[in-house]
Amino acid sequence: MHKACEKLRLQIRQVHEGRYLLGLSGGADSTMLLTLLAPDAREGRIRLEAVHVNHGLRGAESDEDERFCRELCEREAVPFTAYRAELDGRKDEASARTARFAFFRERYLETGADALILAHNADDQAETFLMRLLRGAGPEGLECMRNDEITDGIRILRPMLGIRRDEIREALRTDSLSWREDSTNGQDVYLRNRIRKELVPAMERIAENAVEKICRTAGQIADDNDTLYERTEKLIREHCSGSTLEAAAIATEPAGMRKRVLRKWWTMNGPRLKEHALSATQTDELDRLLISHKGKINLPGNRHAVRTGRYLFLTGNEEKKPDPVSFCTPETAFGSFRLTVTPSEGRPGNGKTTQEVPEDFCDGCVIRTRKDGDRIRPFGSAGHKKLQDFLTDRKIEEPFRDRIPLLCRGDEVLLVCGVGAGDIPGWNPDDHPVRLTWHGDMPWAEKTGE
Amino acid sequence: MHKACEKLRLQIRQVHEGRYLLGLSGGADSTMLLTLLAPDAREGRIRLEAVHVNHGLRGAESDEDERFCRELCEREAVPFTAYRAELDGRKDEASARTARFAFFRERYLETGADALILAHNADDQAETFLMRLLRGAGPEGLECMRNDEITDGIRILRPMLGIRRDEIREALRTDSLSWREDSTNGQDVYLRNRIRKELVPAMERIAENAVEKICRTAGQIADDNDTLYERTEKLIREHCSGSTLEAAAIATEPAGMRKRVLRKWWTMNGPRLKEHALSATQTDELDRLLISHKGKINLPGNRHAVRTGRYLFLTGNEEKKPDPVSFCTPETAFGSFRLTVTPSEGRPGNGKTTQEVPEDFCDGCVIRTRKDGDRIRPFGSAGHKKLQDFLTDRKIEEPFRDRIPLLCRGDEVLLVCGVGAGDIPGWNPDDHPVRLTWHGDMPWAEKTGE
Incomplete structure (x- = not known):
């Protein structure tokens, strides 16, 4: 039968x-x-x-x-x-x-x-x-x-x-x-x-x-795709931080790999609607932007890609900014970032991700992103300057500026996550020092050896 | 107009x-x-x-x-x-x-x-x-x-x-x-x-x-191929020595990449005729052999692939063996290998790629590949043994054995390139020592730090 x-x-x-x-x-x-x-x-x-x-x-x-x-x-x-x-x-x-x-x-x-x-x-x-x-x-x-x-x-x-x-x-x-x-x-x-x-x-x-x-x-193409997916994932893992892509590192890849990374990046960070999928022509345009040094193009769903410095940014995303939070000990969470307080290590820190301060220095501070009127007294300087100018001096790319966590008292910025510190006022040698450390993904921060 | x-x-x-x-x-x-x-x-x-x-x-x-x-x-x-x-x-x-x-x-x-x-x-x-x-x-x-x-x-x-x-x-x-x-x-x-x-x-x-x-x-497939060709070339460069492929290193690659490497390896080392091209089925078979530990399959044009130890070998190639050449100073070329004579460095050498010998020790010797009746007196041993047994003891894969350059006097083997030395007879402390060094690609030689 x-x-x-x-x-x-x-x-x-x-x-x-x-x-x-x-x-x-x-x-x-x-x-x-x-x-x-x-x-x-x-x-x-x-x-x-x-x-x-x-x-x-x-x-x-x-x-x-x-x-x-x-x-x-x-x-x-x-x-x-x-x-x-x-x-x-x-x-x-x-x-x-x-x-x-x-x-x-x-x-x-x-x-x-x-x-x-x-x-x-x-x-x-x-x-x-x-x-x-x-x-x-x-x-x-x-x-x-x-x-x-x-x-x-x-x-x-x-x-x-x-x-x-x-x-x-x-x-x-x-x-x-x-x-x-x-x-x-x-x-x-x-x-x-x-x-x-x-x-x-x-x-x-x-x-x-x-x-x-x-x-x-079809089976052979699937086999090849496996190899190419693996490499795409690796590049995304190593060079993509949310809507920020480290363009300089991707630009040295062959064209096909660059475009796969760009499509993946778009899928992860762009709008979710099907009609906002990237067309072949748009992928080509985005690739030309990636391998150039500076520029901006329009993308589906009211998004823009901006190429500047070492990065390619996707802007126009309605990324919800975390609400301001009051500083607390031993740890303050702010979106995907954390600021921790630990015992002093007897050395000052690099000012960018670590900073030693008097123990009660942060009482009453908040962590938030920038707003109009923010000012900072850069470490070692007598007067204040606009936060905007401070960030420009340090070559922080514009698309990062709205994302950087700040430790503030009113409109006075004390610490700029991954970038630098203001002068710590009222430091008294008898104060008991503690160590503040920023944790999180800071693509705007140059790697420091401390 | x-x-x-x-x-x-x-x-x-x-x-x-x-x-x-x-x-x-x-x-x-x-x-x-x-x-x-x-x-x-x-x-x-x-x-x-x-x-x-x-x-x-x-x-x-x-x-x-x-x-x-x-x-x-x-x-x-x-x-x-x-x-x-x-x-x-x-x-x-x-x-x-x-x-x-x-x-x-x-x-x-x-x-x-x-x-x-x-x-x-x-x-x-x-x-x-x-x-x-x-x-x-x-x-x-x-x-x-x-x-x-x-x-x-x-x-x-x-x-x-x-x-x-x-x-x-x-x-x-x-x-x-x-x-x-x-x-x-x-x-x-x-x-x-x-x-x-x-x-x-x-x-x-x-x-x-x-x-x-x-x-x-077609254009997108070409782009992907560029990425895949680049990786194939890199793997071939790093793990292929003529008809010998370092299988263990390739086996960890995704299936599509393994098959691309195998096809390229076949193109480089297999028969040139169009009718001897590798079919999809043969490529699959070869891939299964590659990721296995031991075995042998038939391939077009009377070739065989042999998987043993860390290697995949292509045999049956009518690779012309170099004719025997007389030893000479300061350098003897033998196929793609060279044996050089340089001043003593005051230490004995590793016996595999370097060996110090009395200055006139090699007079009348030839460099050739193995033949029936070859024997060797292993370093530190009293009697002779068959070269065949010497190679088996040292786990030299069979397909390599016909390719290894030997320094011989008659049927007495003095040096086996990349493998070891016989006992140097008649060594007299007053003899003026020189240093012999083998140069060339020896996939059969385990890397030594000397």
Whole structure:
């Protein structure tokens, strides 16, 4: 029994021992995959549960699909869970897919599954490749689906990604197994349908094994992406501090790597809306700015990129500034920064990140960012100057100035985090000294050896 | 005059000052490019020469092409050189292209040109992409043509790579300029023709600007390849010594990078014939061997890959062993190795790469690789042992053994390069000592601090 299917069983990627969910629509592919995995489940080699999502998009037909899946699972003795999806009137295939994945995810977390198994086949993969190629997706998109990947914390396995669609249907037919044909033909499956019905057959007429070759290419691009992602992450880790990118360090990378870093940086710091994604032209513009020495460009969502000094800044982000906080001992937290008070070490500190002061010196002070009227009496100087001028003298890039934590008493600035200290007034040799230290990420601070 | 062409002029990549050759076939693309660049040449901004290759493949038609090009150049006041190609009966398009490039190259070197300018357009690029995709070329092939690249030491510029084929013809027609239609339709342009006539139009019907999107993708893949080539080269430089690859160091790389290193290693050390290229399956097999600890696989052209110890070896290469050479002072060259004689440093040396011996100790010795019957009296030992056993004791991998230079007197081995020394017989404290040092790449030698 199921002889033709059994043959396919040897061709699919092996699913190791564990607990799995299988996305079951009742279509040929998932029907086949359930048929192939059910014996393993019955023998206890794997634990399997089929999950079906009924979108109710096609009325009675949708209910028939659910009934088909339920009966199939009963026959195969595989536990079955069905969800009914509310799509809030959004009847397109993309919304259905999103809703479906949300249910899979819910059940995945509930059951503590090792992986979600999906029944995508080689034709799905080749179609995805061509669809993305025709949308101009670039190498990051062209890796398409992987046979083993993590998406939103869910491990997804696709054991049939190497099998052709026709082989699957042919085997089901030979073994007299039935499946449900999906009659959906919605608006946004238009491109995929034309690729499936016109483009792939044309390619197969022109070149032998076109689908297999496209699938292999997608796999090789995925492999290359792994290498490139790793390096992108490393560069971001080493040279990116929020919306500030150390441009001078990235500029020496090859163009492709620079652009990957810039896209990643934008994804992390730019606006979240899809329509604010960076276009290829905008990426090129941003790259030209990165390798230049000075300049500013407009970006989607009212953002700007500013190149100055060693940095590239993304501005226009509505980064909420931390509220002012009163200084306290032994530690004051201010956003992602901390100012700590520790015993004196008997030496003055570098003035930038460490400073020794009389013990009661900071009583009544606050930590905040700059405001109009701020002034400072630089260390060793008799009179006051505007904080603005103090920062200019020290070549602090404009986009940093609103982010730097200040220790203030009224409009008198006593310490500028990572930059310098005011003259400590009223220092008396008999005062008991303590050590103040700033902690946090200060890309504006030149590294000091102290 | 030439108004429509002038418009295109703004869209092509600018050609900077310099001395150029232009490949001129008389077809629409190269006719356009000559028309666009000729004013710059006449004004002296660039130095331009058109080069035409007459393959005589199509009899009178070929001669007409040449005449057309000559007259076009006369009209445009651009110097013109024509070559007549002998194809030795090979009338296919690939042989013609190879022959054509050889002539371009010859003229390039003769004239000291800065670059060869070719008239490929966006459609050529998209067709090349699809052709390679359908041949399963992988990301290295999918980068297609670049608008600025070095091939065989020749810099090639393609200023029209962003312009559509139809735009070019349309502009020529509007300006009433004529060109030569190539009637060639040979065997191996079959795939390209079907792509041009069936696939690209189908894609353009399905998705807007399909050709532009494919071209952009090719450019992005080229960018990524630059990053990956750089890393591949670095790994090869650091961990590859001829047909020996330091497998342990490569095995920690991501799969895509490992395979790129393996393909490069094969290209550098495997057989040169095209039919011996590594297939995707063979690359996968080789990769599995690389990340394993021990094993051997067969490769094309009667080669074998052997994984043992820290290394992956390619064997079966008919690497010509250097002939034995007589020892001489102050230096004996043996293949890529050298043995030098320098004044004693008053300490014995590490026995592996340096050894102090009496001045006349090496008289009459030869340097050669191992042969049957070789024996050695290990340093500090009373009797002789087989060289084979000596090497086994020191865990020298088999594939290295035929490559290690030996200093011998008859079948007595005195020094084994990078491995050890025999006992120096007849050492007399009054002898005047000298220092022998081996130089060269010895992957079999563990690094010693001496």
